Amino acid sequence: MFGTQNHPDKRLAEYRSNLTGIKHRYRLTPMRPRPNQPITVHVTTSGGIPYDVVRCWINETAFDLGADKTEWSALEWRYVQHWQRKIPPQPSGTLLNYRLGGRVAGSDTWIFADNQARTKSAATEFAIAIDDYEIPEWARTAVIYHIFLDRFYPGDDVPWKKPTNLSGFFGGTLRGAIQKLDYIQSLGCNAVWLSPLFASPSHHGYDATDYDTVEPRLGTNAELHELIAEAHRRGIRVIMDFVANHWSNRHPTFQAAQQDADSAYREWYTWHRWPDEYASFFGVKGMPQLNLMHKPARDALLACAQRWLRAGIDGYRLDYAPGPPRLFWAEFRKACKSVNSDAFLFGEVVSHSEVIASYLPHFDGCLDFLLADALRKTFALETWTLQAFEAFLAAHENYFPGGFALPAFLDNHDMTRILYLAKEDKAKVRLAALVLFTLPGAPILYNGTEVGLSQRNPLGRFEEARLPTPWGDAQDKTLLAYFRRLGELRSQFPELSSSKREIAHLNINTGTYAYHRGPVLVALNTSRVPRTLNMAVPNLSDTAQELLNGHPVEVSGDVVRISLPAQSGAFIA
Template identity: 40%
Template sequence: MADTGSALRARSGSGLQEVTSDFIFGTLATDDLRLEELRKRQRGLRHDERISPIDPTPEDEVTITVTVGADLSVSELRCYVTTDGSLPDESCETTAFSRAQSNWDTLTWSFTETWQATIPPQPEGTLVRYRIAGMAADGTTIGADADEDTGEPGTFAYTVDRSPIPEWVHDAVIYHVFVDRFAPSPGNSWREPDDLSGIWGGTLQGVISRLDHIVDLGATAIWLSPIFPSPTHHGYDATDYHGIEPRLGSTEDLRHLIGLAHERDIRILLDFVASHVSNEHPAFLKARQDEDSAERSWFTFHRDGSYRSYFGVETMPKVAVDDDGAAGYLIDAAQHWLRMGVDGFRLDHAQGPSRGFWSRFRRAVREVNPEAMLLGEIVESADTMASYQGRLDGTLDFLLLQQVRAFLGFDVIGADAFGRFLQRHLEWFGDRLVLPSFLDNHDMNRFLWVVNGDKRRLKLAALLQFALPQPPIIYYGTEVGLSQWHDLEYPDGTRRSEESRTPMLWGDEQDDDLRDFYTALIAARRATGIARGSGVRMLPMTNADLLAIHLEGDGQHYTLLLNRSEAAVDVPLTELTGAGQIVFATGKGVEIAGSMLHLPAMAGALVGSVDEPL
């Protein structure tokens, strides 16, 4: 996704620290990449896992759609299908496609074709796997969504079920703990290595010792950064998916944390990386050393001995998750942790593995725990995010993140533009997925750094986040004023994500006012029932810095107002819906005087018709 704002913050009033503009990595990070992706979708034989309905039940006949690109002619298309979980091949049952229509594509300035086939209804719990092959004009066979390196045809899958998003997810407040930076074990201090790429000494016992902080805040779920054995501080390159990194603790420590958390009605989510492993993982070492090993097919090797890796990082070889051996290893690991009591997974780089893999993964997860949540990191377009319905329970809302930071962090869009986006965004997604919101995370500049430490702006953003009907995520320390020591971007052009992973503040270092604000905000969210709201509607305002949106919760009507300017504003109550009481305010001075609501500079409020302020 593209930069937001200029290369350096240029808000009026000089003397501010230099803060680089936002950059969110991903396959669609630039306009050139987006154009190339659109062109690619109109070339060759493309399925892109387009099925209807997208989340089939046992009563549903499923329509499979394929695009034949402008550069290709086919005489026939066939779908090879299995319903016993095995990999489909040419010996399987087949379903023929029929040509549906021609389509004009302005980008390629040519025509494509749409072909469709149907798969009959299947029993509850069936995993339908399929491959698609076409006969080209010259007699050659072409596989849909074939691998660009190996030519292997894509393998697709969907699960037939009635497995809804777990109810608890809708009401969740998720607290994101970066384990190495949260808290050392009792009696220990931070190790203080030379820089933030080193090991600082946070542990699972440290999380246990500080569990009361998370409970008192009001969070209902804890997302732990990767805790599997790994050679790095971040852990996103595991060497074993069935163990715990010794410097972080032990299996018994995790078991103890899960038990204590469950006693306090808090769920535990593990960060799980199916996309790639460490180049020190035994399976990769064996695959690299022995071309005849069973593990060789878990990875994609090139003729020159190189291999496919995560964004070209050689220490993180990508896993060929559609290989049954690789998929079985990952699924077995996930089920292992679920049996221990884990309540779900945040899935790193979830757009890396195929959707077919996630269909298999989700079915296996639900077999162990029907209430387990699967939350994907999908840094892609809205239609790509939505395509994970029925495969995951939700995706992190990077699209909303960008707009919130553009509106309240960098001041590059006004209230109208943000309000339009927000209303359309939530309306378009509806209830097909949960879209947890967040202001920052471990891979980007913290919000408080972006706004040069202006906690008024942080409070505005937090109020917005917690007023919306999607689960909010708090990145550890945001609630007590934790920021950074350096921008992610260095003068040499490198971006160092570890700068957003400073050690947690404890004791007198914490901002008590900010912590109390977050605690009250979470309580207000719970009391209003906004988490179960039905969406938002933008209210027209003439002030470009004043956002007003209508919300609903538990049968009540509310208006959220955010004043982004350095000047106070007065808003007539007649322009608002359900305005009678101030339910929550970001600070002092917000008041109703007669027929007007007064908002000081950089202040926000949630107003409604409740009997008493919360």
């Protein structure tokens, strides 16, 4: 899930790199500055270079930071100097651009954060949008259904195609998605996230050739507008997958840039050696990376995002968010919110909490890969104990401010299906899903997970996790009913998206665990034998019942008693 970050030596290298040189890494107080609020900028310096001045430039105005605390790094076996400075409050609507640099002591040489450039013009350009926008209220209580279009549903009376390999086209369409909106609504989902749907040569669509035209295999622009209208008629929001970092090498602008050295589009890309060597998405030549420090390229994407918001799209899942520069994301936030202040913008940032939190000034939230990893390790793989899970969860919930959304999930199109990970044990999936649906982050349900879709082989390639969604008798109706009930309960108890969670019971020897949030008590038995839990839970209603599986529950004063079969859970309210 975390790529090179899975390896301790890579994590150590990142940690050491973050300590070396002059670094800012979007360390601000507060983490998301508001209008007319003082902003403290934080910088560290370390390594073999002494600095006598650290400076912040905002346009042509310079502010010198003051030396703050000095820390000893036992790992690096040297000191780390902290610097900070309050900069003036900024009015609402400001796009704050700034650079930071340090003067090497005894010289006129400057080194700039974070890229260690030696000239200000080449320095990292930091940027944040100053505004009062909060997470859209609808996003706080969202239950999101993730549709991977080519693999979701081809349409009524339309058979699946039979490609020769998993990279081929299976035939899912927008018409099929429209016809299944009632099904999605029956799951308690009030939002859909559509995989990329623009013109593209691939089944996944993350390599688009035209951001204004729907891929003909999937349908038409008219059908996309129909889907938006039909979803809205049902109270379902529509989230589009927006890829800003890269697109197809068949995109007309790239074709023009590659064929003509004098093309106006040449600067839209970063060329190592024109015309055949260029920056691309993880070295994939078919996905050239856009140079979003080039204003015309930025403006083209911003205009596209605004057009689709005006067409009724309710938000964007922002693919590979660490790829584009923060200047782009600051402008993106401002551009999108100016069209629809209720648009939900959340990023795909597959990293640790410190990196995720650095996106607070740019997004409404980020996908919660850390929680997904914890859920999978605890309930599917069982490599984490319940104690380890609770330790993670307690810290995780306290780390991020309440104004930052963390949509959560069990699996997605780029990772092993949770059922396959659990060795086809659906009881493990049910336990993980119960926890997912009773934590604050908006639950995301990847199409097929709710009906027992697994995969044939280990995840040697992403396509293994993208098998077509089964329908009719091929679905596990019992599991489907379970997910529908979870969705219903999530809707019935909106406190689940906001109430503070408190642990009620934890016993790693018996494999039992419980917590309560507002009026809801969640209890789990992960062991392979029946267990009875006796818990002290203040303020639970004397008439509380187990609403998920119908297990008998006794409430006497502040004491709750429930007997749970092996590998089962309870939702008590």
